[in-house]
Amino acid sequence: MGFNFSKNEFNQLLESLDQEYQIYAPVRKKKKDSFSANDLITYDLVKSLEEIELTAKSKYSAKEIVFPIRETLFHFVEGEQFMASDTDDKYIIFLRPCDRNAFKRLDKIFLENGPEEDIYYKRLREKVKFFVIECTTGFDSCFCVSMDSNTVESRDYSAFLRFEEDGVSCEVNDQDLAAEFEAQAKEIDFEPEFIRKNKIEVNLPDRDKLTNEVFEHQLWTEYSQRCIACGRCNTSCPTCSCFTVKDVLYDENKKSGERFRRWAGCHIDGFTEMAGGHNFREEYGDRMRYKTMHKIYDFGERFDFDMCVGCGRCDDVCPEYISFSKCINKLSTIIEEGV
Amino acid sequence: MALTAEKSLKNPYLSQKAEILEIFQETEIEYTFRLESDFELNFGQFLEVSIPGYGEAPISVSNFTDQWLELTIREVGKLTDKIHNLETGDFLYLRGPYGNGFDFENYRDKNLIIAAGGTGLAPVRSLIEYANNNLDQLSDFEVLAGFKDAGSLLFERDINRWRQNFDVLLTVDKTCDIWGECVGLITEHIAELHLADIENTEVIVVGPPPMMKYSIIEFQKLGVPDDQIWVSYERKMHCGLGKCGHCKIEDNYVCIDGPVYNYAEVKEIRD
Numbered sequence: 001m002g003f004n005f006s007k008n009e010f011n012q013l014l015e016s017l018d019q020e021y022q023i024y025a026p027v028r029k030k031k032k033d034s035f036s037a038n039d040l041i042t043y044d045l046v047k048s049l050e051e052i053e054l055t056a057k058s059k060y061s062a063k064e065i066v067f068p069i070r071e072t073l074f075h076f077v078e079g080e081q082f083m084a085s086d087t088d089d090k091y092i093i094f095l096r097p098c099d100r101n102a103f104k105r106l107d108k109i110f111l112e113n114g115p116e117e118d119i120y121y122k123r124l125r126e127k128v129k130f131f132v133i134e135c136t137t138g139f140d141s142c143f144c145v146s147m148d149s150n151t152v153e154s155r156d157y158s159a160f161l162r163f164e165e166d167g168v169s170c171e172v173n174d175q176d177l178a179a180e181f182e183a184q185a186k187e188i189d190f191e192p193e194f195i196r197k198n199k200i201e202v203n204l205p206d207r208d209k210l211t212n213e214v215f216e217h218q219l220w221t222e223y224s225q226r227c228i229a230c231g232r233c234n235t236s237c238p239t240c241s242c243f244t245v246k247d248v249l250y251d252e253n254k255k256s257g258e259r260f261r262r263w264a265g266c267h268i269d270g271f272t273e274m275a276g277g278h279n280f281r282e283e284y285g286d287r288m289r290y291k292t293m294h295k296i297y298d299f300g301e302r303f304d305f306d307m308c309v310g311c312g313r314c315d316d317v318c319p320e321y322i323s324f325s326k327c328i329n330k331l332s333t334i335i336e337e338g339v
Numbered sequence: 340m341a342l343t344a345e346k347s348l349k350n351p352y353l354s355q356k357a358e359i360l361e362i363f364q365e366t367e368i369e370y371t372f373r374l375e376s377d378f379e380l381n382f383g384q385f386l387e388v389s390i391p392g393y394g395e396a397p398i399s400v401s402n403f404t405d406q407w408l409e410l411t412i413r414e415v416g417k418l419t420d421k422i423h424n425l426e427t428g429d430f431l432y433l434r435g436p437y438g439n440g441f442d443f444e445n446y447r448d449k450n451l452i453i454a455a456g457g458t459g460l461a462p463v464r465s466l467i468e469y470a471n472n473n474l475d476q477l478s479d480f481e482v483l484a485g486f487k488d489a490g491s492l493l494f495e496r497d498i499n500r501w502r503q504n505f506d507v508l509l510t511v512d513k514t515c516d517i518w519g520e521c522v523g524l525i526t527e528h529i530a531e532l533h534l535a536d537i538e539n540t541e542v543i544v545v546g547p548p549p550m551m552k553y554s555i556i557e558f559q560k561l562g563v564p565d566d567q568i569w570v571s572y573e574r575k576m577h578c579g580l581g582k583c584g585h586c587k588i589e590d591n592y593v594c595i596d597g598p599v600y601n602y603a604e605v606k607e608i609r610d
Contacts, residue, residue, distance in 0.1 A: 073352050076391035079430060081353050114581025114595045116351040212607050242584030245352075245577060249392040257392045259352075264585070271585060272610065274575050275396060275415045278548075280610035290610070293589065301590035 002190025003181050005168045011048050013184045017092060017177075018047055021129070024065050025094035026058040027051055033059070043093075052094060054163050057139045059317065061102060061238030062093045066124045067110070070262040073120065073245070077256040084120075084258075090127045092158070096135040097194060098142070098309040100156060101149035102238030103130070108303045109241045120261075129158040129174060138195050141312030143325050146202040149309035151194045160192045202310070202325045203332040210297055210335060215289060219330055224285030226320045227267065233291070233314035233324070234265025239307050242266065266291050292327055351580055354389055354432040359425055360407055365493045368414045369458070370423060371401060374431060376408040381440030382466035383571055383599050386410070387579050389432045390425075394418045397576040397594075399462035400436065411461040411493065437579035438598045441466050441543070441569070443476075449541045450479035452532055454554050456525055456546025460484055460493050462571050462598070463545050471501050481533055483508045485525035485550070508532070525550060529557040537562050543569045544602075555602060568602035 005013060017023060025046045032040035041058045043065065072084040103125075110121035132152050144150040152160070158174035159181070171190045172181045234240045244264040249257035264271060267287045272280040281287050299307035308324070315323045361373040378386070380403045388410060389395035396418050401411040410431075414423045422431065443466070451470065453463050470480050482501070486492050488511050501507050510521045510528050521528055525546070534540060542563055544554050551570060558568060574586035576594040586593040589608045591600075 074350075079356060079391055079432065081391065083350055083353065109582060109584075113592065116580055118580070118582050119350050119352075212609055215609055241582070243578075244583065244585070245395060247389075247392050247394050254392075259391065259395075261583075264583070266584070272575055274573065275413075275419065280574070286610075294587070298587070298590040 001172050001178060001181070002188045003170055003172065003185035004188045005170070005185045007049055007167055009184045010168045011050075013180060014046070014048060016180050016184070021090045021092045023047070023092045023094075024062060025052040026054075026056075028053040028056070046094075049168070054133065057142075057311075057313070057316070059313070060236055061099050061311070061313065062095050063102065063106065063238050063240075065091060065093060066103070066128060067106060067121060067241065067243075067263075070260055071120060072258050072260045075256070075258045086123050090129070091124075092129045092131055094131045094133055094161075096133050096311075097152045098135075098144045098147075098149050098311040099238050100130050100132050100152050101144075101309045102311070104156070104305075105239040105299070105307050105309070106241050108299075113302070129177070130156065131159045131161055132157045132192075134160065134162040134193060136193050136195050138198050139312065140199060141315040141323075141325070142195075142198045143200045143202050143310035143312060145195060145198050145310070146200075146204070147306060147308050147310035150196070150198075152192075154192075160190075162190075162193070198310070200312070200325050202328040204296055204306070204328065205332045205335045207297065207300075214331065214334060217334055219327075219334060220283075220285035220289045222285065223288035223322065223327075224283045226322055227284035227288055228320060229267050229269055229284050229287065230319060231265035231268040232317040232319065233322075234267055235263060236313040236317045238311055238313070239295070239309060240265060242271075266294070288322075288327070292324070292331065295324075296328060351434065352578075354387065354395075354434040356430045357433050359427050359429050359431060362425075362427060363496075365411060365495075366491050369411060369491075369493060371409050371411045371494075372422070372425075372431065373407050373409050374433070376403065376406065376433075378403070378408060378433075378436050380408060380436050380465075382443065382469065383440040383462045384436040384438045385462070385576065385579070385598070386433045386435035387437065387576075388412075388418075388422075390418060390421050391432060393421045395577075397437070397579065401461040401464045402468055403465055409464075411458065411464075413458060435579060437576065437594055439596070441571075441599050443469065445569070446541050447476055448478055450481075450533065450536060450539055451477050451541050451543070452481050452483070452534075453543045453545075454483045454485075454525060454529065454558075455544075456485045456550035456554070457487060457491065458493065459546030459550070459571075463543060464494060464497070466543075467501065468497075471504055474504060478539060479533055481506045481508070483510070483525060483528060483532060485510045485512065485528075485546070487511065488513045506533075524553075526553045526557045529554060530561065534561050534563070537564075537567075541567050541569065543571075545571045564603075565606055566601055566603035570600055570602050570605070571598045572600065572605075573598065 027044045029040045074081045110118040161170040242264040243261040295308035357374040363371040388398045402409040574593040577583045577585040581592045581595040
């Protein structure tokens, strides 16, 4: 079902949805970036159309709403364990097709990989409705078309929105919300549009030719000299799902505390360190190789699509100007020309 | 919001309390803890072991029955230091079991050789015990165990008992030998093993990464095909559930796909 809203009508819709949902969207925070005087584009709660940042890419994705940076798993008191409580909050997330597709990757790891579902991810994920922001031009570092994540199927969103000069046109696929949309807007025909060509294109290496011989290539040695293992590529990535579990005891009462998890990244020191101190990838270039293979090969071997969605955030945040899309293209060239 | 018991039960991150029944000192820094257990276990699986407040670590089950299981734990950090201060009657917190473990059917009626380096003996100890009690299910059985020095010898009481039934070749890397037996790296003694009927032989190699690498090379030199070699990999199996990502090697999650692999399937993989 298609609808058209004036800006005012759309704000009335948001006001109405805000009664039941926490609405998250990219916002611009003036001068809040890590570099002075730069704006930070990030996810936060919104109540009006004017708060939503539609002209720039968010530095971080919406992943942290469903997979929080730090999340308490359970509290304990002298060994008795109490699962961390959950709220009744429901969420609406405004996001672009690449980021919606990133959640499909997270779903695979948290809900399908291994013998059990991740109950903490699941209980948040079940309460999320996705509002996809139409994205037909992308940004400078994007390569979603090459990663086949530029489009979204209608069953994967509650609403698909086109933001126009004087209002919003959209499609609604969700019976829970249809009445609220109908109440505010007039019906129109609506067909979602998707970006068909990015400024950057990557050639994915031929899977059959991608053998371990390329692990030894000097391509990775070069990254050892450039990468500083800060892990910004991991934290900005909408599909990085790794975490580390830690315990804390409360200062006030050493018999009680909590076990929590927080984001971990394969570029960061200690990621593979075992008891006794043995590490498996000391060289930063090996970490780049590991991440690259995971994003464009290993994940795809277990599931039926690659992990990387081509959002380009890792390129945007790298302090050493390492480009992941260039890395993929270099790898393809090496493989095509013979290792 | 309070949580129902039913919901808690489905939470794979919560662990269960297990009483310490007995403690055996193995070396200066390694102790074996016998704990009450109702886990259904396979040889070579591991548990996530914790004391709330001090963290959690993957530990191989080093032996088990229907009533108890054993964990052989080296003192290497905050959690294991704390565990080493526990006494009989205290509790550890366990969840699992995790990993595939060794499937005995792969070895039934074969000549089985187990080469273990140091604490690598722990994950194969339950399999060795089973073999010891069921030698009629194997055509031949032999264990080669290597330790850094006499002070790091593990399961001394078991080795003496096993030796009444099958050959256990012991070696220490350094000059101070065990009971006057062979000295040198495990790799130097592989040729002394019963390898006459290679076609009918299966080899299990478990230990630190360099020991495994060079032992496998020795077995290969003696003509053992890759698909008759089995390995158990130790990685940072942090969640045990295939979620946290720390143990992944290429497209393998060691915690769920391993830690036991047929070598032919993993010989190419690299961390």
